[in-house]
Amino acid sequence: MDTSKNRHIFFRTHISQIVQLTDEEFEQVLNCFTFRKYKKHQYITQQGEIGSHEHFVLKGIVKSSYTDPSGKEHILQLAMEEWWFSDINAFNNEQPATFNADCLEDTETYSISFENKEKLCAESKKMEYFFRKKYTSGNIALQKRVLALLSSSAGERYNQLLIQYPSLYKRVSKTIIAAYLGVSRETLSRLSSTG
Amino acid sequence: MDTSKNRHIFFRTHISQIVQLTDEEFEQVLNCFTFRKYKKHQYITQQGEIGSHEHFVLKGIVKSSYTDPSGKEHILQLAMEEWWFSDINAFNNEQPATFNADCLEDTETYSISFENKEKLCAESKKMEYFFRKKYTSGNIALQKRVLALLSSSAGERYNQLLIQYPSLYKRVSKTIIAAYLGVSRETLSRLSSTG
DNA sequence: TATTTTAATTGAGCTATATCACGGATTAAC
DNA sequence: GTTAATCCGTGATATAGCTCAATTAAAATA
Numbered sequence: 372m373d374t375s376k377n378r379h380i381f382f383r384t385h386i387s388q389i390v391q392l393t394d395e396e397f398e399q400v401l402n403c404f405t406f407r408k409y410k411k412h413q414y415i416t417q418q419g420e421i422g423s424h425e426h427f428v429l430k431g432i433v434k435s436s437y438t439d440p441s442g443k444e445h446i447l448q449l450a451m452e453e454w455w456f457s458d459i460n461a462f463n464n465e466q467p468a469t470f471n472a473d474c475l476e477d478t479e480t481y482s483i484s485f486e487n488k489e490k491l492c493a494e495s496k497k498m499e500y501f502f503r504k505k506y507t508s509g510n511i512a513l514q515k516r517v518l519a520l521l522s523s524s525a526g527e528r529y530n531q532l533l534i535q536y537p538s539l540y541k542r543v544s545k546t547i548i549a550a551y552l553g554v555s556r557e558t559l560s561r562l563s564s565t566g
Numbered sequence: 567m568d569t570s571k572n573r574h575i576f577f578r579t580h581i582s583q584i585v586q587l588t589d590e591e592f593e594q595v596l597n598c599f600t601f602r603k604y605k606k607h608q609y610i611t612q613q614g615e616i617g618s619h620e621h622f623v624l625k626g627i628v629k630s631s632y633t634d635p636s637g638k639e640h641i642l643q644l645a646m647e648e649w650w651f652s653d654i655n656a657f658n659n660e661q662p663a664t665f666n667a668d669c670l671e672d673t674e675t676y677s678i679s680f681e682n683k684e685k686l687c688a689e690s691k692k693m694e695y696f697f698r699k700k701y702t703s704g705n706i707a708l709q710k711r712v713l714a715l716l717s718s719s720a721g722e723r724y725n726q727l728l729i730q731y732p733s734l735y736k737r738v739s740k741t742i743i744a745a746y747l748g749v750s751r752e753t754l755s756r757l758s759s760t761g
Numbered sequence: 762t763a764t765t766t767t768a769a770t771t772g773a774g775c776t777a778t779a780t781c782a783c784g785g786a787t788t789a790a791c
Numbered sequence: 792g793t794t795a796a797t798c799c800g801t802g803a804t805a806t807a808g809c810t811c812a813a814t815t816a817a818a819a820t821a
């Protein structure tokens with residue numbers, strides 16, 4: 372996003388898919404967010420940190436992952452342009468983060484603190500509605516993911532991903548796609564060559 | 567729930583953990599829900615049906631599952647007293663249900679249609695807040711489940727379940743617990759005997 | 762451009778979990 | 792209270808996917 376004006380338009384267009392805001396209302400929303408820029412490989416949050424934010428991706432890709440005690444990384448979300456992400460538990464219950472969030476490309480976000488979000492929702496019925504709907508879509512996506520993990524093989528999950536997010540495949544390394552699918556790098560490699 | 571009065575108290579207590587309603591406001595809420603009774607084994611919704619509801623469990627257990635083309639059943643949720651459940655996508659996007667919901671015990675619910683929920687939220691800021699918070703907890707639970715499916719073995723997931731919901735274990739058959747965990751019945755049996 | 766780092770492929774053997782199959786033990790149904 | 796259905800444990804075998812290891816290919820970085 373080259374200019375602040377373009378960012379505003381991008382964000383406002385996103386919101387307007389769910390609620391229509393007046394110019395004043397949109398100003399009020401913007402005042403609750405901070406614009407942030409991150410370099411590729413830079414961390415947005417790290418496991419254990421407190422005071423995490425909820426983020427709207429303007430540009431770039433963010434990987435939200437958990438590294439288990441054995442050192443293996445498990446990916447919860449890959450958030451691209453127009454996606455929201457947060458460590459939902461840490462954010463909403465003001466707990467230490469359980470996940471890392473780091474950037475796979477140079478990334479720009481609008482980010483909001485818990486207090487600002489609650490204040491905004493308390494003051495703006497439209498925005499409370501907006502966030503309720505956003506969490507609804509989040510739930511739907513997670514239910515689908517649980518179902519895929521329960522019922523589909525690695526190969527099936529891989530094909531589903533290719534169909535659902537073809538752009539991901541081009542922008543993200545296979546190592547990361549493997550961790551997202553819950554398969555080893557080697558197995559994924561064999562799946563993509565076979566078919 | 568033996569009497570209508572007891573049901574009201576149970577439901578109101580549940581809501582009051584998040585928002586405080588006046589008597590009039592609670593009346594307004596109740597008017598949007600319908601009380602329903604189901605027998606053990608009875609279906610609440612079936613895959614493909616339209617017009618699904620969101621349900622609050624007053625009594626009993628409901629199994630929310632998907633049966634894949636090969637006939638294998640995968641369990642998304644086991645909802646007990648004070649839990650909410652719905653086929654979130656079907657409910658919110660007014661789509662045909664992807665899941666079955668059936669009762670593992672005689673069950674009683676308060677159920678709400680999509681229109682009534684939206685009407686209630688539009689009229690009551692408190693209830694919009696309540697439902698936003700409920701979907702927040704739902705998201706947290708689903709993120710945890712995804713993480714468990716990605717990072718834990720069958721045995722670890724089994725132990726986590728025993729710790730988190732000890733009562734489930736007593737009320738539900740092992741076949742069903744296995745389907746919830748994403749493990750075969752036989753493997754679960756071996757896990758519980760070994761340790 | 763050269764050099765280092767990181768990513769992807771491929772092979773060989775291993776392990777967790779699935780499947781199939783049976784019999785005894787509960788539980789439900791008539 | 793007898794019969795039918797379902798639940799649960801256990802053995803034998805099969806297999807999807809993992810791990811370890813070595814090799815090549817492709818990006819970063821200097």
